[in-house]
Amino acid sequence: xxxxxxxxxxxxxxxxxxxxxxxxxxxxxxFTPAEEPTPGAVRFVITMPPPNVTGSLHTGxxxxxxxxDILIRYHRMRGDDTLWVPGVDHAxxxxxxxxxxxxxxxxxxxxSLGREAYLDRMWxxxxxxxxxxxxxxxxxxxxxDWSRNRFTMDEGSARAVRVAFKRLSDxxxxxxxxxxGNWCPRCRTTISDLENIHRDEVGTLWTIRYHLVxxxxxxxxxxxxxxxxxxxxxxxxxxxxxxxPEDERYRDLVGREAVLPFLGRRLPIIADTAVDPxxxxxxxxxxxxxxxxxxxxxxxxxxxxITILDEEARINEAGGEFAxxxxxxxxxxxxxxxxxxxxxxxxxxxxxxxxxxxxxxxxIEPRLSVQWFIRTADLAARALASVREGRxxxxxxxxxxxxxxxxxxxxxxxxxxxxxWGHRIPAxxxxxxxxxxxxxADGPSACETCGRTATxxxxxxxxxxxxxxSGLWPFSTLGWPDDTPDLRRFYPTSVMETGYDIxxxxxxxxxxxxxxxxxxxxxxxxxxxxLVRAEGGVKMSKTKxxxxxxxxxxxxxxxxxxxLALTSGTSAGNDQRLTMAKLDGARNFANKLWNAARFVxxxxxxGDSAEEQSGPxxxxxxxxxxxSRLAAITADTTQRLDRLDLGGYAAAATEFAWNDFCDWYLExxxxxxxxxxxxxxxxxxxxxxxxxxxxxxxxxxxxVMPFVTEEIWSAIAPARQGAGAxxxxxxxxxxxxxxxxxxxxxxxxxxxLAEVIRTTRTLRTEAGIPAGxxxxxxxxxxxxxxxxxxxxxVRYLEPMxxxxxxxxxxxxxxxxxxxxxxALGAVWLGDASEVAPTAAAxxxxxxxxxxxxxxxxxxxxxxxxxxxxxxxxxxxxxxxLADLEERLRQIGTGDGSG
RNA sequence: GGGCGGUUAGCUCAGCUGGUCAGAGCGUCUCCUUUACACGGAGAAGGUCGGGGGUUCGAGCCCCUCACCGCCCACCA
Numbered sequence: 011x012x013x014x015x016x017x018x019x020x021x022x023x024x025x026x027x028x029x030x031x032x033x034x035x036x037x038x039x040x041f042t043p044a045e046e047p048t049p050g051a052v053r054f055v056i057t058m059p060p061p062n063v064t065g066s067l068h069t070g071x072x073x074x075x076x077x078x079d080i081l082i083r084y085h086r087m088r089g090d091d092t093l094w095v096p097g098v099d100h101a102x103x104x105x106x107x108x109x110x111x112x113x114x115x116x117x118x119x120x121x122s123l124g125r126e127a128y129l130d131r132m133w134x135x136x137x138x139x140x141x142x143x144x145x146x147x148x149x150x151x152x153x154x155d156w157s158r159n160r161f162t163m164d165e166g167s168a169r170a171v172r173v174a175f176k177r178l179s180d181x182x183x184x185x186x187x188x189x190x191g192n193w194c195p196r197c198r199t200t201i202s203d204l205e206n207i208h209r210d211e212v213g214t215l216w217t218i219r220y221h222l223v224x225x226x227x228x229x230x231x232x233x234x235x236x237x238x239x240x241x242x243x244x245x246x247x248x249x250x251x252x253x254x255p256e257d258e259r260y261r262d263l264v265g266r267e268a269v270l271p272f273l274g275r276r277l278p279i280i281a282d283t284a285v286d287p288x289x290x291x292x293x294x295x296x297x298x299x300x301x302x303x304x305x306x307x308x309x310x311x312x313x314x315x316i317t318i319l320d321e322e323a324r325i326n327e328a329g330g331e332f333a334x335x336x337x338x339x340x341x342x343x344x345x346x347x348x349x350x351x352x353x354x355x356x357x358x359x360x361x362x363x364x365x366x367x368x369x370x371x372x373x374i375e376p377r378l379s380v381q382w383f384i385r386t387a388d389l390a391a392r393a394l395a396s397v398r399e400g401r402x403x404x405x406x407x408x409x410x411x412x413x414x415x416x417x418x419x420x421x422x423x424x425x426x427x428x429x430x431w432g433h434r435i436p437a438x439x440x441x442x443x444x445x446x447x448x449x450x451a452d453g454p455s456a457c458e459t460c461g462r463t464a465t466x467x468x469x470x471x472x473x474x475x476x477x478x479x480s481g482l483w484p485f486s487t488l489g490w491p492d493d494t495p496d497l498r499r500f501y502p503t504s505v506m507e508t509g510y511d512i513x514x515x516x517x518x519x520x521x522x523x524x525x526x527x528x529x530x531x532x533x534x535x536x537x538x539x540x541l542v543r544a545e546g547g548v549k550m551s552k553t554k555x556x557x558x559x560x561x562x563x564x565x566x567x568x569x570x571x572x573x574l575a576l577t578s579g580t581s582a583g584n585d586q587r588l589t590m591a592k593l594d595g596a597r598n599f600a601n602k603l604w605n606a607a608r609f610v611x612x613x614x615x616x617g618d619s620a621e622e623q624s625g626p627x628x629x630x631x632x633x634x635x636x637x638s639r640l641a642a643i644t645a646d647t648t649q650r651l652d653r654l655d656l657g658g659y660a661a662a663a664t665e666f667a668w669n670d671f672c673d674w675y676l677e678x679x680x681x682x683x684x685x686x687x688x689x690x691x692x693x694x695x696x697x698x699x700x701x702x703x704x705x706x707x708x709x710x711x712x713x714v715m716p717f718v719t720e721e722i723w724s725a726i727a728p729a730r731q732g733a734g735a736x737x738x739x740x741x742x743x744x745x746x747x748x749x750x751x752x753x754x755x756x757x758x759x760x761x762x763l764a765e766v767i768r769t770t771r772t773l774r775t776e777a778g779i780p781a782g783x784x785x786x787x788x789x790x791x792x793x794x795x796x797x798x799x800x801x802x803x804v805r806y807l808e809p810m811x812x813x814x815x816x817x818x819x820x821x822x823x824x825x826x827x828x829x830x831x832x833a834l835g836a837v838w839l840g841d842a843s844e845v846a847p848t849a850a851a852x853x854x855x856x857x858x859x860x861x862x863x864x865x866x867x868x869x870x871x872x873x874x875x876x877x878x879x880x881x882x883x884x885x886x887x888x889x890x891l892a893d894l895e896e897r898l899r900q901i902g903t904g905d906g907s908g
Numbered sequence: 909g910g911g912c913g914g915u916u917a918g919c920u921c922a923g924c925u926g927g928u929c930a931g932a933g934c935g936u937c938u939c940c941u942u943u944a945c946a947c948g949g950a951g952a953a954g955g956u957c958g959g960g961g962g963u964u965c966g967a968g969c970c971c972c973u974c975a976c977c978g979c980c981c982a983c984c985a
Contacts, residue, residue, distance in 0.1 A: 022947085190983095208982080215985080239985060252985095286984065294985050302983045363982085376983090408912070412980070415911070419981085510980090541979095545920095567947095579921050579933075584913080585978090587920065591934050598947040609944030650924095657922070661932070676944080768951085774939095775951040781940040812942095862928095874965040883927050883966090890928075 018611055018725045022604035024568025028717045032148060035720075040086070040743050042155045047091035047499065054085035056094040057484045057506035057533050058154070059516065060162060062101035063139055064108040067146035069542040069576070069588060070509060072560035075150045076573040076714070077539055077656060078507050083153055083713040084651050087746035093500045095487045096152065097160035098143050100136075102432035102476045103197060103205075107369050109135055109431075120198075125430050125471075132431050136163075146561055151569050151716045153742065158496075160487045162479040163433070169451070170486035171433045171479050174527055176449035181526070183385045184447065190305045191424055193377030194367040195323035195337075199428040200381060202475060203421065204514055205368040213240045215360035216345060217291060219353040220251060220268035223276060229269040235260070235279065236355050238290025240362055241300075242348070243340040245270065246329040248277055249313040250296040255281035257292050271353060272344075273330050280311050299378045315378055323375050337375070382426040382435060382472065386522065390417045393521035396531045402521065404536045405654055406583040409510060416514050423519075425475045432473035440467050481519035484532035491527075505654075506533040509541060510583055537654055540585040542576070558588060570715035571597040577714050578664065580657040599664055600718050603711070606672045607722040610700045611729065615683050615693040630692070631763075631802065632678035633699040634756035639670045640703050645749040647710050656714075663710045671707055674764070676700060681809050701729045706747045716742065762796075763803040765832045770811035773830060773839050786840030787813035790822040796834040816840070833893075863894040 035041065047053070056078050061071050082094045106120075109132055113119060120128055144159065161167065178184050191200040217238050224230035235251055251268050253260035260279070267276045277296075284307055285294050298308030299315035308315055318328045325332045325340045332340045348354040365374035394417040396402045397410055404410045426435060436453070437445045444459035446467070455464050479486070484503050488496040502524075508516065517536055524532030544558070563572050574596035580586045629637075643666040650659040682688060682696035705726065708719040723741035770787055779785055787807075791797035797817060800807070804815055820835065829836040866887055869875055876884060 018944095022945090237985080241985085284984085290985065296985095301985075303985070304983095306983085360985095362985095412912070415981070514981095581922075584921095589920065589934085592920070594947075595933060598945095601947045602945065605945035605948085607944085612944070653924080655924085658924090661922070665932080672945090673949080677949095771950060772952080778939085781950075782942075869966085872965065876965080878965045879927070886927080 018604065018608045018722065022601050022718070024570065024600070024717065025565065027721045028149075028151075028564075028569055031717045031720045032151070034740065035153065035742055036156075038740055038743065040740065041094075041153050042157050043091060043093050048089065051089060051091040052085075053500065053504065054082070054088075054090040054092045055500045055503035055505075056082050056092075057503045057520075058094060058096060059508040059512065060097040060099040060160070060480070060483065061143050061147075062104050063098040063136060063143065063161070064101060064105045065143070067143060067150075067560055069558055069560050071143075071147070072150055072572060073539055073542050073576050074507060074509065075147055075152045076576050077537070078505075079150070079152050079154075079573075079716070080577065080656055080659075080713040081505060081507070081651070081654075083716060083742065084746065086153070086742065087709065087712070087744065089745065091499070093158075094152075094154040095158045095160060096144065096147060096154035096156060097162070097483075097487060098140060099476065099480055100161065100163040100432060102427060102429050102473060103199065103201070103369050104476075105132065105135075105431050106429055107197065120430070128430055149561055149564050149569060151573065153716070158487070162476075162483070166489070167479050167482070167486050168433055169449075170482045170490055171474060172436045172449040172451070173491040174478075174482055174523060175436055175474075176447055177527060178384060179447040183389065183526075185383050185385065186380060186445070187383060188378060188380050189383075189424065190299075190302055190376045190378050191381055192365060192374045193321075193323075193379075194370065194372050195319075195321065195375055196370045196372040197367060197429070198321050200377070200379065200424060200426065201367060201369075201374070202424060202477075206365040206374050207368050208363045208365050211362060211364045213360050213362045213364070214357050215240055215290065216242050216348075216357045217355040218242065218245070218271070218295075218348055219355055220270065220277065220295070221353075222263070223267040223269055234353075235263055235268055235293050236291045237293045237295040239295055240360060241341065242344045243325070243332075243337050244297040244300045244318070245295055245344065246273060246325065246332060246340075247297045247299050247316045247318040248275070248295045249298055249308060249316065250277050250311065251279045252282045252285050252294045252296050252307060253279065253292060254285040254287040255283060257285075257287040259287075260293060271348065271351070272332070278311075280307075282307050282310065300376050302376055305376075305378075317378055319375060319377065381424045382437070382470075384423040384425055386420045386422050389522035389526055390420045390518075392525045393417060393518065396521060396525060402531045402534060402536060405538065406581075409513060409536075409538055409583060412510075413513060413518065416518060420518075423475075425478050426470075426472035427475055428471075429473050432476060433479055435470040435472050435474060437470040438464075438467040439470065445470070477515055477519050478523075480516055481523040482527070484520055484524060485528050501528065501532075502530045503533045505535045505537050507537040507539065510538040511541065513538065535654070538583050540580070540583055543585050543587045545587060545589050563593065567593060567597040568600060568717065570600045570718045573716075574599060574660060574664070574714055577656050577660040579661070582654060582656075599668065600715060602668060602672060603715075603718060604722065606667075606676060607704060607726060609676065610697070610704050611726060613680070613683060613700075614697050614729065615690065629695065629699070630682060631756055631759050632675060632682065632806065633696060634753045635760035636670065636675040636699065636703050637750060638753035638757050639666065640706055640747075641750040641752050643670075644706065644710065644747050648746070648749070651713070660714050663707075663714070667707050667711060671703060674760075675703065677810060678806055681806055685805065701726060705730050708741055709744060709747050712741050759799055759803075762799060762833045763807060766800070766803070766834055766837060767807055767810045769830045769832050769837055770807070770813055770839075773837070774811070777839060779839075781812075783812065785811075785813045787811065787815045788818055788822075788838050788840055789815060789834070790818045790820055790824060790829075790836045792820055792833070792835040800834055863891065866891045866894060 058078055059074060078094065082092055086092045110120060123131065140161065175184065192203065192206040194201055215238050217236050219234040219236050221229035221231065222233045222235065237251055239245065248270050253264065263279045264281045266279050268279060270277055284303060285292065296304045296307050296313065298305045298313050299317045305315065316328055318326055319337060320326045323337045325335045325337070327333050332343060335343060345354060366372065367374055394414055397404060397413060404413060436449065437447050438453045439445050440457035440460060440462040442460050442462065444457050446454045446458045448454040453464060453467060453469060456462060457467060484506065485497060485501055488494060488501050490497055506517065520532050524530065560572055571593060575588060575593045578596070643662060646662050647659050650662060679696045679700050683693050685693065708723050712719040720741045727739065766789070774785055789800055791800055800817055807813065808815060824836050825838060828838040830838065870887055870891060
């Protein structure tokens, strides 16, 4: 065949290979499942975390795409009924954050635009960016079904959201109530506890005097109660002062009143066991509208919460003279004023935990509002049981505990957001204060409580938490709530793969919603990967400037290399560092594979015709060996993929390709193919074995390195044995190899011969023999079988070790200190090699063997070991001892003790 | 305040249910531009598997404890 016509004739250039290959995949239509599954085919469906539509691709995406694509490609090759639905998430709060920043550049903001115009801008923005992520995912090689591409803001999702909420409501899981939520003054919305990021900070603990009400009703200048607070501005909302009921210091004050500074409000002094008498002064100001603890305390004591902050965390009209001030300015002003009044008793630095908005970093303010809640107790119990009882398993299993802990302590889910970009909550209010939840896009025809007509109803302006629609993803993407063919065929899904950082956000929600709405676990396995960290182990972030853009990396070294780097040396659930060294290594491997294929293609023995190939049928030792190794590695990689051990799979497959196939087999095959003494049939067969093993190696590597393998596959197609019309022309859809039989004899023969080759090479190096020189090599065969093996092996040994060999009987005298032991016999370099003998070589080896032998001998002399260890283990050690003794005997130096 | 993970060659990390498990890649040292590949080949050096106890015939692998590093959860002013 004319290799010059193949694409492999040139240097490996991923940037030219990859687009072409992806086009071929797309053209084949194989990303989309066939109309009907093959009878008996196993279903394999991936649930993919839809990336935020506003984000650009980062290494986290690269990792999940790689992991999921490996799995889907593997299962596709296995012949499973595979489906991978791609899509993007509308990410309401994140999207608004991004758009707001863009608007700010134009001098615009949300408020001035108004909801309608703002949403128009958002959709325009989405049109610009929506496809970008998809395109980037394709650069990574994602073999997802783009015909089913989805968006969490598309009509299907919208309907799923309405129906889901209605069903939850009908089942009594939805309620509306006043609660103290986490309010972000910058995003101007409530956020969930999960989005409220707690950070350790050092604040200040101020001690403030609240004067008691005097006899005349005015503040008593001589008597006061001191309270400690870290947020003095909240005093404007104080409704009481609380002490512990058993606190002797304050017993007499309980029931009396204190006067709130500035506002003059009378605050009852109450007793509550929630107060820790050892903290601060033992007296606490109670601000029910701005502190979760105080809110509870207030409820117990019938206090009325007064909100003193507006939506942007400025003091509102309830704050008297401080109205209009930002909360932190107000804090400072109040401290100053108290100081002036002489009522600031002290201030100390105080370590504390402060909540920040996950998105924008702003300090979260507890804020009282009426919110929509989903009751989670039942949903969580069921979701927990699914995992506990193994219907859904989490990999790695340690995350089951994390999941369980969260589910056990779950609080009701506040699903409303005061944002605009997202699914509007499908609740309609009537003027009488009732609300009606409807799953119709246009809303209900009338208030279900009082019958007022639709025209009098107004829809809730709050939207859903992004994770509500994400939580429906596994089934909403398959057509739910309709009973579609897709839903019947592909649901529940097989593997949901994502980072452990969104276990609660997403996985937990999908479990709860999926079980309730579809009465099934949405996936069988939750496969969690770790985070990708930058060099030095730090988290990648744009602000740190240490983000590696995967698309840039792909441009530079190819998607295959990026994928391999992200896969190798990793284990499920553990973070990894993506270093340049690792990326370079992966690139080098891709290059190696390419060149190996180039070599194979270009080395077809010429001058042969098919008719001549009727020589001896027996395959050579290297051929039998490499096929046996291939069988072993096929079984191994298959098992690892089945166990989701992607790192192990990649390591095993690349190790085989590089070490066994390239470094050993191809070198041995060169000898066979260029052996003028060999029959042309034998030469052809060596080459054909190289082609066949390469073909299967490509199959094994394809899931992790789809592009190069596909390209090479097409180049070697004409050379593949049995390649014909019946064979699929795409590697992607060719069958996953099945492990052939092992050939223990060939493996043993190879191992022995390789040892002789390695030993000879070592002796050469140690003797300082020039690499090109042919050495004289003496081998004292250990036995007649060893001799036979060596006689056969000499044709490989000589070129591989650059030696001319002389086979000697076992009892041949070995020059002092010159021999090195191998399983086949002692080897040493002849004098003719003009070696300056470095005596140490042989004796070091001997000493090493003797240490090993003594260790095993001692073990076998241990009565306890013989008694308690399993027979198989004892036998193994006996064999080992015999082997070691045999080797030492070959060296023939004896040791006086044996 | 709870919980989890990590601590294995200079670096980055694999080591499944305890018995060739002391490994890989990179880096280092030596040699080699031999017609697939120098993004390569050959060889070598390098670790008492964080410390200390314990279980076991036998422990990176199990138990206890301590020390760092990191993460998650958590309403104490």
